[in-house]
Amino acid sequence: xxQTMNLDDYLAQGGVLTSPGNVPPRYRGELLRLMSSFVxxxxxxxxxxxxAINFAPAIKERIAASRITLEKADHAERVLAVMADFGTDxxxxxxxxxxxxxxxxxxxxxxxxxxxxxxxSVFHYPIAGWTDAVVMNVLQGLAAGVQMTELTRVSYAPLAxxxxxxxxxxxxxxxxxxxxxxxxxESDRDRVQASLGYWHPRVAAGFGAAHSARYETLRRxxxxxxxxxxxxxxxxxxxxxxxxxxxx
Amino acid sequence: MxxxxxxxxxxxxxxxxxxxxxxxxxxxxxxxxxDFTQGQYLTLRRDFDGEELRRSYSICSGVDDGCLRxxxxxxxxxxxxxxxxxxxxxxxxxxxxxPMGKFHTQTDPAAERQYLGVAAGSGITPLxxxxxxxxxxxPRSQFTLVYANRQINSIMFREELEDLKNLYLGRFSVxxxxxxxxxxIDLFTGRIDEGKMAALFQHWIDPTALDTAFICGPxxxxxxxxxxxxxxxxxxxxxxxxxxxxxxxxxxxxxAVSQQxxxxxxxxxATVTLDGATRNFQMPREGETILEAAIANHMDxxxxxxAGVCSTCxxxxxxxxxxxxINHALEDYEVRAGYVLSCQAxxxxxRVVVTYDx
Numbered sequence: 001x002x003q004t005m006n007l008d009d010y011l012a013q014g015g016v017l018t019s020p021g022n023v024p025p026r027y028r029g030e031l032l033r034l035m036s037s038f039v040x041x042x043x044x045x046x047x048x049x050x051x052a053i054n055f056a057p058a059i060k061e062r063i064a065a066s067r068i069t070l071e072k073a074d075h076a077e078r079v080l081a082v083m084a085d086f087g088t089d090x091x092x093x094x095x096x097x098x099x100x101x102x103x104x105x106x107x108x109x110x111x112x113x114x115x116x117x118x119x120x121s122v123f124h125y126p127i128a129g130w131t132d133a134v135v136m137n138v139l140q141g142l143a144a145g146v147q148m149t150e151l152t153r154v155s156y157a158p159l160a161x162x163x164x165x166x167x168x169x170x171x172x173x174x175x176x177x178x179x180x181x182x183x184x185x186e187s188d189r190d191r192v193q194a195s196l197g198y199w200h201p202r203v204a205a206g207f208g209a210a211h212s213a214r215y216e217t218l219r220r221x222x223x224x225x226x227x228x229x230x231x232x233x234x235x236x237x238x239x240x241x242x243x244x245x246x247x248x
Numbered sequence: 249m250x251x252x253x254x255x256x257x258x259x260x261x262x263x264x265x266x267x268x269x270x271x272x273x274x275x276x277x278x279x280x281x282x283d284f285t286q287g288q289y290l291t292l293r294r295d296f297d298g299e300e301l302r303r304s305y306s307i308c309s310g311v312d313d314g315c316l317r318x319x320x321x322x323x324x325x326x327x328x329x330x331x332x333x334x335x336x337x338x339x340x341x342x343x344x345x346x347p348m349g350k351f352h353t354q355t356d357p358a359a360e361r362q363y364l365g366v367a368a369g370s371g372i373t374p375l376x377x378x379x380x381x382x383x384x385x386x387p388r389s390q391f392t393l394v395y396a397n398r399q400i401n402s403i404m405f406r407e408e409l410e411d412l413k414n415l416y417l418g419r420f421s422v423x424x425x426x427x428x429x430x431x432x433i434d435l436f437t438g439r440i441d442e443g444k445m446a447a448l449f450q451h452w453i454d455p456t457a458l459d460t461a462f463i464c465g466p467x468x469x470x471x472x473x474x475x476x477x478x479x480x481x482x483x484x485x486x487x488x489x490x491x492x493x494x495x496x497x498x499x500x501x502x503x504a505v506s507q508q509x510x511x512x513x514x515x516x517x518a519t520v521t522l523d524g525a526t527r528n529f530q531m532p533r534e535g536e537t538i539l540e541a542a543i544a545n546h547m548d549x550x551x552x553x554x555a556g557v558c559s560t561c562x563x564x565x566x567x568x569x570x571x572x573x574i575n576h577a578l579e580d581y582e583v584r585a586g587y588v589l590s591c592q593a594x595x596x597x598x599r600v601v602v603t604y605d606x
Contacts, residue, residue: 010467014474018491019289019349021304025562026523026605029550032560036552085348087559089576096555118552157489158350164485214548217523 011222016157020086023156027221028086030214031156034223035083037118038151040097042076044123045140047099052133061130064176068137071173075166082159102126110205120206122199131188134180135195139203139239141174146235155222178242185246192248200239207232252293252343253278255316260336267321267370267404268333269308272344274316282344286311286381287351287374287462287490290318290344293581296327300581303328306373306464306490307347308405310380319404321370351490352378353460360388361459366473368396368440368465371492372404375464383416390418392453396425396440396469423452440469445476455480464490516568516595521603522547531595538563538570538602539590549604554591561590568600 007015007024017023023031049069056062084090097117103109103124110121122140127133148170151163184192208215210229218224259271272290274282289306309317322333336342351374363382365375372395379391397403409422424431427439435447449455461482463473470489477487518531520542531541539561542549551561556574565586570593578587590602 005467005471007467010471013471015467015471016474016489016491018351018489019304021291021302022491025564026550029560029562029604032558033550033552036558036560040552083558087577087579087582089557092555092557092576093553096553096557153484160484161350 008220011155012220014155014222016155016160016222018157023086026217027223030218030221030223031154031159032083032086032088033118034154034218035079035159037120039076039080039083039093040099040117040119041123042072042079043094043097043099044117044119046070046072046076048102048123048127049133049137050100052127052130052137055127055130055133057130061180064180065133068173068176071169075169078162078166079159082156082162085158122202122206125202129191131184131191132195132198134177134184135192136199136203137177138174138181138242139196139199140206141170141177142238142242143203143206143235144170145174146231146238150224150226150231153225182246185248196243196248204232204235207235252345253281254341255282255290255344257336257338257340257342259338263319263404264321264402266333266402267319268336269317269319269405270332270336271315271317272342281346282316284311284316284347285349285352286377287488288347288349288377289374289490290316290347292328292332293343293345294328294331296331300584301328302581304348306349306377308373308376310377310384312384313380319370319373319376321404349374349490351462351464351488353488355382355385357385357387359386361386361390362454362457363389363391364453364458364461365391365393366395366440366461366463366465366469367393368469369398369402369492370404371464371466371469371490373464374490375462376405376408378462379412379420383412383420391416391420393420393422394425394440394448394453395422396427396465399426399428400424423448441472442476442479445473446479449476449480455482458482458486460486460488462488462490464492466492516597517599518595519567519599519601520545520547520549520563521605522549524605533595536594537591538588538593538595538600542590549590551591556589556592559589562587563590563593563602563604564588564606565593566601566603566606568595568597570594570600570602571596 046069049065052065053062053069056065080090080093105126105128109124127136148163148167152160152167154160208228212228215224215227253274255272255274257270258273261269263269284307289304291302291304293300293302305318305320307316308319309315320329320332323329365379367375375393379393382389383391413420413422423436425436425440431437438444461477463470470491474487514533515530516533518541519526519528527545527547529545539549539551549561552558557576559577565588570588572588572592574592575589578589
């Protein structure tokens with residue numbers, strides 16, 4: 001009645017997979033790696049932003065920081081639930097790292113991941129004060145927006161759906177950051193500039209190496225669609241546009 | 249981790265020559281665990297001569313039907329589906345994991361939506377659950393089903409679909425596409441491909457009015473229908489998929505009994521395969537895991553937590569013996585089949601052969 005097809009060809013032609021039962025082993029490994037990187041990054045982002053609640057200068061900002069802290073943990077939980085379908089022990093997973101741990105602010109860890117923890121390297125750096133939190137959130141929020149254009153079309157349908165639910169809320173986090181930055185661009189200009197200088201290369205590193213070999217594997221699996229360097233360039237353009245609007 | 253619970257078969261009805269519809273009842277204490285959303289599936293397991301097999305079958309009952317029912321079509325050479333077709337009878341118990349899957353959209357009693365379902369063969373099972381639930385819970389919505397089969401007598405749920413058409417007059421329509429049987433209208437003969445979809449959109453279905461499409465079938469059907477829906481303006485988030493993979497792994501082969509018992513010694517000759525490439529290297533018996541050794545030998549092996557929790561680093565031992573320090577992710581049947589968490593696996597024989605590709 002219907003044509004049968006090998007799964008590699010199916011994926012290469014844009015096919016989607018829908019349950020752990022129809023996922024091939026190598027795909028499984030890369031899918032889990034992708035999910036755990038997201039979960040670790042969100043948990044670390046949430047833990048790091050928790051401090052920003054107390055840096056906040058007023059109630060409105062306090063609520064914004066609380067919302068970001070809360071929702072990033074919620075997003076981690078949603079993706080971890082998809083991992084659990086593959087056997088991940090989600091209760092132990094949450095306890096496997098100190099998500100609030102940070103390196104020294106001036107440490108240079110490059111884009112490398114730290115021992116056993118798959119968070120993006122940017123989430124290993126500590127936030128220093130309210131202005132710094134807002135700037136980091138703007139730059140990383142815009143980066144997340146670019147990454148979401150990839151994540152919302154991953155070929156594992158149950159995960160793509162979770163990302164489609166998450167994407168508008170992540171966009172709102174970036175929006176809250178931009179609101180905050182609009183005010184600080186006037187009132188705390190020097191510190192904004194210093195923080196931009198600090199976070200810009202660290203967020204950029206999160207896009208990964210240009211011409212990455214793993215990208216090719218992920219592309220074949222339908223887990224990626226645009227190479228790192230294209231995403232990075234798109235982020236650079238977005239950042240330049242937004243900062244120009246604030247005269248930065 | 250999802251656990252298995254016994255379900256009791258309360259009814260078995262033969263639907264076509266090679267498909268049965270099985271009604272299952274959880275124990276009272278498990279009832280809440282088996283509450284399901286339309287379009288979800290159950291994973292059943294059974295032991296075949298010492299090998300555990302697991303198969304997923306979609307639930308075909310509607311959420312408001314008050315029962316848990318799956319359709320099982322016999323697959324040629326399929327140990328599980330053949331057994332189920334021949335041996336399931338009222339009173340038999342079978343282990344199942346609670347329902348899983350996200351092949352559905354939220355229903356809304358006030359909604360006035362147009363749904364399209366496209367199914368081939370046993371791909372009808374989750375769609376039947378969705379159709380029943382949506383038509384019952386959204387009194388103003390309409391559903392069109394395009395259903396492909398070889399011939400009339402292989403159509404699963406044929407009578408049930410007719411009954412639904414009568415129950416929901418004007419809100420539910422079915423277009424049967426038959427591969428091996430000529431019909432009055434040429435369009436309804438053949439198989440579903442992009443050309444067929446384009447013709448359906450021209451004459452029978454208004455693609456611009458559709459809110460959501462559900463597709464369930466094998467790979468080729470999914471690609472063709474999705475491409476056609478996108479071409480007619482539907483966005484990715486409006487298209488829901490459930491893949492009935494044609495290339496599902498066959499019988500889970502038990503691991504070959506090791507020729508070589510664990511031996512005392514210092515080093516191990518390791519052979520590791522990843523993405524079709526194989527490397528041979530020496531590694532120590534202690535202090536280094538298979539994963540660490542693979543990475544040290546420039547293999548981009550997948551891993552994440554390195555704590556035996558996430559299972560990203562799962563690989564299969566084909567020869568030799570390894571020992572896992574910690575395992576919080578793999579189940580017993582996976583371990584019996586030779587899978588190990590490479591971040592926790594230390595070699596204990598002179599030679600080990602592992603692969604990340606199987």
